[in-house]
Each structure stands twice: as structure tokens, then as C-alpha cells.
Amino acid sequence: MPEMTTGKALNKALSLILEKNSTAFIAGEDIGIYGGAFGVTDGLLAQFGDERIKDTPISEDVIAGLAVGASMTGGKPIVEMQFSDFIVNAMDPIVNQAAKLHFMYGGSVNVPIIVRGASGAGTGAAAQHSQSLESWFCHVPGLKVVTPSNPQNAYDLLLHSFVDPNPVIFMEHKLIYKIKDNVELNEIPKESSMLGKANIINEGKDITIVSYSNMVNVAKEAIAAKELQNYSIELIDLQTVSPIDYDTIKNSLKKTKRLLVCQEAPSNSSVGTTVISKIVESELFNELEIAPKLVSGLHSPMPSAKHLELNVIPQVEDITNVIKSML
């Protein structure tokens, strides 16, 4: 298995998709000669030409809208929002069109598009280039929301998103781009079986930590803390936050009876609050030893200065401390 960064793994997945599917194409800002702001589409223009690697003007609305129209007429578009924050300029085609058309037209059309975007904080890019907006899209029936955390699942999840017949919002946390690992370069699957399927990163029986996106990596460091070595901690990477794999969470809680959710996004109306409410509403409520907890980002725009930014995003020791308090 070759070792590569998440950015390269995504690049390999895109390349495979374009090679195997003549109807697939990529559109977005600076994705051609520039190779994408984070280098994900690097080299694809030279390999596939400008008919399939389509540099667009700075026009997020039409980038998303053209994906909808192309997908309804036989195309397989993958479009890039340079920073996922810019997706707010493309909300109509995504929320009112892509998400609705299959339902609204009585099942007569599918809208199989992927909207990729670089999300999350940690780069000092401040409040308009650092958000974790995934829960906005979880609120919309008809969309799937995918949140990879490492090179392998980024590679696989992108291929699975490609074969899914629904619109997929694919949120790539900026801090995962440079994570390096061995990646098995799997073939394109027949079905999108990974979407809606969580991954158990670490098995354990004392507490369940549910996380997604880059916060999985932060939680991984947190459970490696010396003072936690006498405990057995289960860490679940949701991988997709719409739909959410409640079966895996519930099976884990039957063992551990303790739930902690960790996310970078603020807590209000978020993935974490949804997971906790579902568990509290469920038959597992009476089995829980203590109240579930959520470690989340502060309800604040992302500041630019490093010390302030670190204050807004949950850090390794924050998670370690909460775990200790729950055991």
C-alpha cells in the first residue's frame, strides 16, 4: 500500500473516477492549472483536458446549479467549493434544487452530484474561511453529508459518494489534507455502502466517543493520554453525518453506557446535539450510567489569531479532561 496524504488520496480517487467514467467531470474555481486551492485536483487538467476539468469564474451559485442540470441529463459532476464557507452563495441550487428534485418530481429524476468543500479551522484563516457548516445540510432531507477524517476513508468515501444516486455534500477538513498514511487504492464500488456506516477506530468498553471529521484525530490523541491508559475507550468515526449510523453507536453504548460526542462545530442545532437527543430518546436512556456530554467549538465566529482560534476549537486536553470526568 502506497503512503500518501489525504489530499493525494482524494486526487487519486478523482483520477480513478474520471478515468473509468466518461460522463464524470469536475468544475470549480482554480481547479485547473492551479490544481485547486489545496492541491486536490493537481495534475488532473493535464491528464484529462479542459473539457472535463472545468475552471469556472468565481460564481458558486452557477457552479452548483450547473451540477444539478448536468446530473439530470446524464452527466456525473463533481464540483468544488474552494472553501466550504463559500457554499452559502450556492444554497439555492443545493437546498432548494438538488435536495428536492427527486422527491418533488415524484422520483422521476435523480441528482447524483458531489459538492466538495474545504471546511474547518486551524489555519488562521478567520471567520469566513474556517467554518464547519455540515449540520446545515444534515437538516435538509434529500442530501447526504460525508465527513472523512483520514487518507483511506477520504479515498473510499469519495468513491462511494460518486456511485450514490443522491446529492452528496463532501466536507474535507483542511487539517486532514496533510495527514499521511498508507492507502489501499480500492476500485470504484458498485454501491455506496459506506455512506451511513460509521467506523470503529478503537474498541473499548468503558466509554463511547462519537466524533467525525478532523475531531476524530483530536479525540484519538486525547484517548492516548497517559492518565487514560487504564481505561478501555471506544472511538467511533461517524464518517457520514447524514445519514448517521445509530446502530453502531447504540451497540457501543450497550457495552459502555457512557456517551461523549466531540465536534469542532458549535453545539447549537448540531450533529452532536442530534446524536445525543436520539440516544436520550431511545430505549438506551435508562441504561446510561451518566448524562451524555458534548465537547464542541465555542458559539463564536472563528478568530484569526492563533491563541484565540485554539480557544474556540476543542483541544486534545479538553477532550481528555471531559473523558476523565465521565469515568
Add this chain to the structure above:
Amino acid sequence: MAITKDTQLELHRMMMLIRLFEEALEEMFSRGLLHGTMHLSIGQEATAAGACLALQKNDLITSTHRGHGHCLAKGAEPYKMFAELLGREDGYCRGRGGSMHIADLSNGNLGANGIVAGSLTISVGAALSFQMQKKENIILCFFGDGAVNEGSFHEALNLASLWNLPVLFLCENNQYGMSMATDKAVAGDSIASRGTSYGIESIQIDGNDVETVYENVLNFKNEILSSGGPKFIEAVTYRYRGHSKSDRNLYRTSDEIEYWKEEKDPIKRYIGKLIESGISEDQLKDIDTDIRDLIRKSVKQALDSPLSPITNLEEDSYA
């Protein structure tokens, strides 16, 4: 270009079908049979009929919230449209879409849209498919005067022009965006001039003259197919009814409405022209009778058909 007698009769027939279809809807609405609101295009039939009859079946359209006419003119069955508005399983969208969201892919209608300017960027994507698949077809994108002040209108025109896409933008300027008069809403010379500013050949035409609409759409379609690129038509027309069912018409005078009905009505004008050109009143009467029969039968069939069953709607959201 001479329009054949058959085409003339077809244009007339289609305008009549649209008018009588929507009058039947009004009647059903007043009887309390229809749930929700609707946006009627009575008075605007010439743009829908003229434009769609200039297209082939494999050409596509995107439509608007005021889209019954576009849908019928692109070949939809009135029965399935009535069924849709009545929430029946036989409706084009099985009752999930209703008046504002009918799509009929079998006839090349990618769907009506409840968002003003919502279909402009979609039409750009469909045109891109035609270009990439090297198909000899165009997409005709209907939108209203209200759409031209939305950002997506400008993004769509810019990209379509840059990429030389086979899309014909057709603005039905019925002179009001709900209550907002076009002259209070649109800066600059004209709506058509906005197309020109993006390097798109653009014209303003009488949208109530069905042959003018037909000829211009056909010309532009042929030009798009021979030399590529988008084109832009601003068709000036007028709606007689309110914006939707809640409209009290406070923003315009009844004299103005009467003027358009009396002097500019597309059907009345065309009947005059057809009779002048030698088509007999009996022929027109036969068409009228046929369409009334079709509407009556379609309404009955729709009313007799079963309501859409309540299935798992959460699952229906996903393919």
C-alpha cells in the same frame, strides 16, 4: 419564413388548450377541489405555445412557477397534470410537486421551479451536458422578468456565454414580479440589453404574437445549432389574473388589464389572423370543441383516479 397552415392550426390549438386548461383549474379551485395556490398564465399563452412548438421532443426546457403552459406545450398530457394538482398517484409527480413543480422528462421538460431564477443555472448544466455529449439539441430556459434581478441570472448568462453553451434564455416579461412593476425593478435600458452585456445576441419581441415567438425561437435555435452559443429573447406579454390566488390586483388598474384583454390578447389576435388567411370559422370551432372535450374527459379521469397513497415519505426523499 412561411409558417404552414398545419403549424398555424397547431399554434392556435395549443394556445386554446393552455387557456382552457387553466380556466378549468380556476373553476376547480373555486369549487374547493384544489389544495394550495397556483400561478395562472392566462394571457401569456403565445410565448409558451410559440416557443415550445419550435422545439423538437429531444430539446429540453426548464420552466417556472407559472409553468402550466410550458408543460402542456412541451407535450404533457392534461390528465396527468390535473391529476398532479389533485394529489393523485397518476400525477406527473405523484402529488409531491403540485402546480409549481411539474416535471415531464419523457417530453423534455426538466421541470417547473418554485424559486425565481431557480432554473437558470440548471439550464446551464443541461446545456453543458448537450455540449459534452455532442448532441444536436438545445435547452430553452423560461424565466420571468422578476428573475433578472437575481444573482443566479447573471452567473448563468456569464457562464453560458463564456462556454458557448446551447441554451436559449427566454424571458417572459409579463411586466410585474408579483406586484413590482418591471420599470421599478429593472435598471438599465431593457431586459434584453442585459443579455447583450454578456455578449449574447438578444432581442425584444412581442410575446403576444404567437408566430413572432415561434419564428424567433426557431431562428435562434438553428443559429445555436449551427454556430453555438447562447441566445436571449425578451418576450413582452401580460398576465390577466393575479400573481397567485391571493392577489387583489392593487398595483395596476382595471383599465390596463382590460386594454391587454381587448387589444392584445394573443388568442383573439391570432383567430383574426387565421380567418384573414382563409381558415374557416368552422375549423376553429371544431378545434374548440375538441379541446373542451379533452379537458372535460381529463378532469373527470383525474378526479376518478386514486389519491396518492401515503408511503414512507422520508424514504422518498432519497433515490
